[in-house]
Amino acid sequence: MAATDHAYMRDAPAQLLPAPVASTGVLGWVRANLLSSPVNFALTVICIAAIVWVVPALLRFFIFDAVWSGADREACLPSAQRPEPGACWAFVRVWGSYFVYGFYPVSERWRVDLFFALLAFGIAWLAWLGAPRRDLGAIYFFIVLPILSYILLSGVPMIGLPDVPTSLWGGILVTIVVATVGIVASLPLGILLALGRRSAMPAVRLASITFIEFVRGVPLITVLFMASVMLPLFVPDPFAPDKLVRALIGVALFASAYMAEVVRGGLLSIPRGQYEAAQALGLSYWRMMILVILPQALRVTLPNIVNTFIGLFKDTTLVFIVGIFDFLRTIEAARGDPHWATPVTSVTGYAFAAVFYFVCCYGMSRYSRNVEARLARAQRR
Amino acid sequence: MADAGMTNAAKPSGGEKAQWAVEIIALNKWYGDFHVLRDVNLTVSRGERIVICGPSGSGKSTMLRCINRLENWQRGRVVVDGKELTDDAKQILAVRRDVGMVFQQFNLFPHLTVLENCTLAPIWVRRMPKKDAEELATRYLKRVRIPEQALKYPSQLSGGQQQRVAIARALCMSPQIMLFDEPTSALDPEMVKEVLDTMVELAGSGITMLVVTHEMGFARQVANRIIFMADGQIVEINEPKAFFEHPQHERTRLFLRQILH
Numbered sequence: 308m309a310a311t312d313h314a315y316m317r318d319a320p321a322q323l324l325p326a327p328v329a330s331t332g333v334l335g336w337v338r339a340n341l342l343s344s345p346v347n348f349a350l351t352v353i354c355i356a357a358i359v360w361v362v363p364a365l366l367r368f369f370i371f372d373a374v375w376s377g378a379d380r381e382a383c384l385p386s387a388q389r390p391e392p393g394a395c396w397a398f399v400r401v402w403g404s405y406f407v408y409g410f411y412p413v414s415e416r417w418r419v420d421l422f423f424a425l426l427a428f429g430i431a432w433l434a435w436l437g438a439p440r441r442d443l444g445a446i447y448f449f450i451v452l453p454i455l456s457y458i459l460l461s462g463v464p465m466i467g468l469p470d471v472p473t474s475l476w477g478g479i480l481v482t483i484v485v486a487t488v489g490i491v492a493s494l495p496l497g498i499l500l501a502l503g504r505r506s507a508m509p510a511v512r513l514a515s516i517t518f519i520e521f522v523r524g525v526p527l528i529t530v531l532f533m534a535s536v537m538l539p540l541f542v543p544d545p546f547a548p549d550k551l552v553r554a555l556i557g558v559a560l561f562a563s564a565y566m567a568e569v570v571r572g573g574l575l576s577i578p579r580g581q582y583e584a585a586q587a588l589g590l591s592y593w594r595m596m597i598l599v600i601l602p603q604a605l606r607v608t609l610p611n612i613v614n615t616f617i618g619l620f621k622d623t624t625l626v627f628i629v630g631i632f633d634f635l636r637t638i639e640a641a642r643g644d645p646h647w648a649t650p651v652t653s654v655t656g657y658a659f660a661a662v663f664y665f666v667c668c669y670g671m672s673r674y675s676r677n678v679e680a681r682l683a684r685a686q687r688r
Numbered sequence: 689m690a691d692a693g694m695t696n697a698a699k700p701s702g703g704e705k706a707q708w709a710v711e712i713i714a715l716n717k718w719y720g721d722f723h724v725l726r727d728v729n730l731t732v733s734r735g736e737r738i739v740i741c742g743p744s745g746s747g748k749s750t751m752l753r754c755i756n757r758l759e760n761w762q763r764g765r766v767v768v769d770g771k772e773l774t775d776d777a778k779q780i781l782a783v784r785r786d787v788g789m790v791f792q793q794f795n796l797f798p799h800l801t802v803l804e805n806c807t808l809a810p811i812w813v814r815r816m817p818k819k820d821a822e823e824l825a826t827r828y829l830k831r832v833r834i835p836e837q838a839l840k841y842p843s844q845l846s847g848g849q850q851q852r853v854a855i856a857r858a859l860c861m862s863p864q865i866m867l868f869d870e871p872t873s874a875l876d877p878e879m880v881k882e883v884l885d886t887m888v889e890l891a892g893s894g895i896t897m898l899v900v901t902h903e904m905g906f907a908r909q910v911a912n913r914i915i916f917m918a919d920g921q922i923v924e925i926n927e928p929k930a931f932f933e934h935p936q937h938e939r940t941r942l943f944l945r946q947i948l949h
Binding site (some may be wrong): 578580581583585586587588589591592598599602603606608673 | 756786789793797798813854
């Protein structure tokens with residue numbers, strides 16, 4: 308072809324070629340993700356070494372050398388057959404019901420089990436996006452369930468459920484109650500506070516800002532102390548709410564201040580045009596918020612909301628400071644039991660706590676990622 | 689006809705059937721110290737189609753947005769269909785129910801399908817049963833020629849399609865007046881025509897229209913009157929033929945030379 312010949316026309320279609328082997332399949336993945344550069348290669352080697360070093364030791368301690376049954380500390384002490392005993396799961400098995408129920412009377416524990424089942428049912432109904440009648444599910448979860456739970460757990464002697472004072476509650480029961488109340492109350496309260504902070508009415512705005520900044524400015528422990536120590540000074544004794552209720556209120560208000568800022572971040576991300584389009588259609592303020600703005604804002608901010616939930620879930624351990632026996636506190640109490648005084652008791656107890664918190668928090672995290680992926684698929688195809 | 693609404697001192701009329709669709713009386717608005725609308729007076733009769741043009745920053749969009757109170761003002765009065773817009777929130781909602789608006793950026797609700805975008809306001813504002821609202825929406829989506837997209841989300845549509853959905857969404861409220869704020873400015877060139885065609889067809893239905901646009905072909909074809917604004921004032925109002933052939937004001941002549949090349 309002459310150098311001056313600029314015109315070009317393809318006379319046959321270009322061949323469709325398969326991708327090079329090295330860029331697809333397992334081999335391609337390994338090359339791209341593990342061995343793509345010297346630094347990457349070094350990191351891969353270090354990680355494999357760390358895994359080889361740590362994982363077998365962990366497996367040995369928590370599973371292969373672990374003691375699974377026994378009546379007291381003898382089983383978990385070093386002995387001739389077992390010079391280096393692993394985790395003392397026998398301890399967890401014996402104390403397990405205390406970790407779940409605290410001092411809740413043994414004869415009434417079915418009520419706690421029923422509560423767990425009702426709660427799990429409600430969560431499943433709401434969390435499963437394809438579930439039938441999720442509107443009924445919401446009514447069940449936000450109205451029926453709290454009333455039922457209160458009747459079940461606190462007891463109504465008139466219908467044959469003896470009173471169980473909250474001082475007897477403990478363990479996972481308390482952790483779940485505090486976390487659920489905190490999570491369920493903080494989202495709507497946080498939304499109201501966030502809207503209040505952006506309100507056109509100065510009084511509402513000032514009140515919201517004051518509340519949010521004040522609560523965010525003090526540690527949760529302070530809020531709990533205030534709720535449990537200061538409140539009774541102002542409220543005469545017969546009217547003073549129960550100790551657990553005071554802690555619940557403290558946790559809920561604390562979480563709602565954080566939630567308010569998370570939701571406000573979401574609201575800020577919604578373009579002004581969305582507000583204007585909703586207003587131009589004649590939607591009132593609340594309809595605009597509920598139908599147009601909040602669905603988008605909450606969607607944007609879902610990862611942050613779940614992040615706050617996870618933080619709150621772990622913060623519930625702080626209620627031990629006002630004398631409430633949450634899950635972690637029951638483990639603390641049990642590991643001091645002289646019948647189980649062994650070198651591995653504390654480690655086992657804390658490992659058990661870690662597994663429980665991890666399962667709950669990771670569950671929330673995975674669920675939110677599923678929802679995000681689902682929402683993303685629905686909207687931007 | 690051309691001068692029908694030019695009387696500056698028009699009185700707002702009360703009563704059941706207002707004489708004018710829109711009356712703007714001595715409207716003044718400031719953004720901070722910037723005087724964005726300067727003594728704007730305009731009356732629009734029912735069924736009239738008005739095109740508003742002018743250089744950017746001339747206050748044309750601001751004036752349009754005062755008609756459904758998306759913008760507030762400091763001095764002057766705006767009366768829509770006999771209802772004066774004051775701080776009374778109920779009155780504002782009542783006016784907005786009967787005034788449809790189409791935005792430059794479409795502003796469809798991205799979390800709702802096309803159909804849900806159209807049925808939202810009829811269901812929640814007009815209290816229409818869902819089934820009726822969907823029938824209505826389907827009818828208007830047919831009218832803007834995209835019924836087959838009803839179950840898609842806005843992000844799956846082209847700009848032109850989105851803007852036609854926005855028009856259908858506004859029409860679903862059966863408005864007396866339609867406001868268009870540069871409806872084709874954000875569109876790719878090849879999509880401008882489909883939106884303009886929809887608007888031309890709508891113009892034939894007798895609805896009152898106020899359109900801020902630079903599409904002079906559309907203005908010539910559809911408008912009863914053309915308003916030229918500059919520096920926050922109405923500089924010239926005339927019927928299209930006279931407006932294009934014999935612009936009265938030097939500012940208008942300059943503007944027309946610039947946009948018509």
